[in-house]
Amino acid sequence: MQRLTPFFRQNGTSTLEATLFAIPVLFVCLSGIELVQVHQVKQLAGLALHEAGRAASVNAGDATAINQRFAQALLPRFAPAGKHFSTAQRRDATLARYRSSYGLPLWQIEATQFKPRRLQLDLIYLHEPMQPWLRQLLKIGSAWQDPAQNRVVTQARREGLIAIRLTHQVVLHGDGLKRAR
DSSP states (O other): OOOGGGGOOOOTHHHHHHHHHHHHHHHHHHHHHHHHHHHHHHHHHHHHHHHHHHHHHHHTTTTTHHHHHHHHGGGGGSSSOOOSHHHHHHHHHHHHHHHHHOOOEEEEEEEEEEEEEEEEEEEEEEEOSSSSSHHHHHHHHHTTTTSSSSSSHHHHHTTOEEEEEEEEEOOSSHHHHHHHH
16 A cells, blocks of 8 residues: 655645735736826826917917817827727717716816916826726725815715826916916
8 A cells, every 4th residue: 555645635735825826916917007007097198288288378278278189189098999980989988987977077177377477287187997906995995095175086086096186387378368167
């Protein structure tokens, strides 16, 4: 009769060890993917805000011109169009989904004049994490955060969204300042 060594009594141990090791590695990888996507969205929103600033400088801070230029410059964020006919339709569908699902705009731009002939654009862009578990963690974590001064940011935190804040200053080249809403 063959005598069993301790190695024969460990059936399934390596499978369990591999599983326990794989879970944290998978968590770190998914978190890294999410961080890369947030960084990409922040960069695209920053470039779009810069373009909106250019429109503000030549249109005397007109809120309509600022928002239109921002929306146009943000189109690469919605490529490829997917099931929609164009990236503009995908953007508009995303705007409608944010309003119906969360009661929030996808972005908010506030323009304030802080010096003569100088305008500051403050952007709040809302990003929905790809991972549902991360959204749940953000919702839970919002209970422990200080309430934000901005209603949009506070509500976004409660919904598990990431509020990306950016600021851009421009010199006005047009005549006078039209109030941004």
